[in-house]
Amino acid sequence: MYLHVVSFDIPYPANYGGVILIFNQIKALHAQGVKVILHCFQYGNRQPQPELEKYCHEVHYYKRSRSVFYQLSFLPFIMRTRQPGALIKRLKRDNYPILFEGMHTAAWVWHKRLRGRQKIVRMHNVEWQYYEGLSRSTAPTEVFEKIYYFIESIKLQRIEPKVVLHADEILTVSTNDQAYYREMKANTHYIPAFHPNTQVESQLGRGEYVLFHGKLSVPDNEQSAIWLIENVFSKIDIPFVVAGMEPSWRLKELLQRYEHITLIENPDDRRMNELISKAHINLLVSFQNSGIKLKLINALFRGRFCIVNQEMVSGTGLAKLCYVRNSAAAISQTIEALINAPFEPSKIEERQALLESEFSNTENAKKLMELIKFTV
Incomplete structure (x- = not known):
C-alpha cells in the first residue's frame, strides 16, 4: 500500500x-x-x-x-x-x-x-x-x-x-x-x-499556575495573549505563565510590567508538555473559528482544567470537556472558582471516554x- x-x-x-x-x-x-x-x-x-x-x-x-x-x-x-x-x-x-x-x-x-x-x-x-x-x-x-x-x-x-x-x-x-x-x-x-498522544495523562490534585500557550508569532495567538494579559491576568494576583515560540518585542514589553506573569520563550516539546502537565488551568483563547487547535487536544490529554472560548472549541466536539467562557469577566470568575479545586478522577474518566476513542x-x-x- x-x-x-x-x-x-x-x-x-x-x-x-x-x-x-x-x-x-x-x-x-x-x-x-x-x-x-x-x-x-x-x-x-x-x-x-x-x-x-x-x-x-x-x-x-x-x-x-x-x-x-x-x-x-x-x-x-x-x-x-x-x-x-x-x-x-x-x-x-x-x-x-x-x-x-x-x-x-x-x-x-x-x-x-x-x-x-x-x-x-x-x-x-x-x-x-x-x-x-x-x-x-x-x-x-x-x-x-x-x-x-x-x-x-x-x-x-x-x-x-x-x-x-x-x-x-x-x-x-x-x-x-x-x-x-x-x-x-x-x-x-x-x-x-x-x-502525539495515545492516552490521557492528566494529573490529579492541584497544579501550580494558569497557562496560556501557542506559537506566539502567529497574529491570532499574540492578539489572544495580549487580550488575556490586559483583561484577565493583570487583574488577578495568582501565577500566570505565557509560553510559546517567537514572542514579539511588543508582547515581551507588555509582560515585563507584571511580576506574577512569567514568559517561557521557545520551549522544546519536553518542556512544553511539562508546562501543560504542571498547570492547574490551561487557558486557551482564539479569535478565529477555523480548523482545530491541536494545543487544545494536548491540553486535554495532558493537563488539568481547561478554560476556553467558543471559537476554540466550535466544531470540535470537545466543548463538554472544557469550561467555555467568552468574556473577560466570566473567564476571571471561573479561574477564581477553580484555582483551589482539585482535579478529580471523574474528570479523567470523562476525557478517556471521548478522547481515546474519537481522537485515537x-x-x-x-x-x-x-x-x-x-x-x-
Whole structure:
C-alpha cells in the first residue's frame, strides 16, 4: 500500500499545529503498513530530517522559493511558491494515490498529468477565512503584513472552488469545516487531527499556575495573549505563565510590567508538555473559528482544567470537556472558582471516554485508509 503525501513544510520537528498533524498522521499510517512517499518543502531554518526516514518509504525535499515576484501571480503566494516542476515529475512516475496537505500544496490538483489519479486534499481549515482573520488580528503598525494577508485571503477564496472541483476527496479536521465544504458539493469527510498522544495523562490534585500557550508569532495567538494579559491576568494576583515560540518585542514589553506573569520563550516539546502537565488551568483563547487547535487536544490529554472560548472549541466536539467562557469577566470568575479545586478522577474518566476513542490516531488512520484507493 503506497501513498504520496505532499506536506507544506518539513514535518519534523513536530513543533507547531500543521506539522504536528502531518507527522503523527505519517506515524499512524506507517503503523498500519502504509508505505508513505513524503514530499516536503524546505524553507526558513528547517532542515532535512533523518527521523522522517523511520516512518516513510521515501522522502523528497524541494526548495521553496519565496521570491517577491510570486506575489504578482493569480495563484495565492502560499500555493505558487510550492509548485516546483520536480514534484509533478516525481508524482507521475507511478499511479499511487496522493494526499495534499492544505491548500498550500494543492496547486497541482487540477494538472492534466494527474488525471485519473486519486487526489485527496486535507483542509487544515478554511484557508481564506484563516488569512482574512490573520489580516484582522495583525497590528495596524504592520501595514505590509496586514495587506499581504488580506490579498492572500482574496486569492485563496477565488481559487478554492477549482481545488474542490478537482479533488476526489476533501478531508476536514472539524465538523464546521465539513459543513462548509459540503455546501460546495464536495465529497467531504471529517477525520479529526492526528496528535502525539495515545492516552490521557492528566494529573490529579492541584497544579501550580494558569497557562496560556501557542506559537506566539502567529497574529491570532499574540492578539489572544495580549487580550488575556490586559483583561484577565493583570487583574488577578495568582501565577500566570505565557509560553510559546517567537514572542514579539511588543508582547515581551507588555509582560515585563507584571511580576506574577512569567514568559517561557521557545520551549522544546519536553518542556512544553511539562508546562501543560504542571498547570492547574490551561487557558486557551482564539479569535478565529477555523480548523482545530491541536494545543487544545494536548491540553486535554495532558493537563488539568481547561478554560476556553467558543471559537476554540466550535466544531470540535470537545466543548463538554472544557469550561467555555467568552468574556473577560466570566473567564476571571471561573479561574477564581477553580484555582483551589482539585482535579478529580471523574474528570479523567470523562476525557478517556471521548478522547481515546474519537481522537485515537489508530482508529482515524483506519478511517483514512478506507477512503484511499490503493493501487498495486
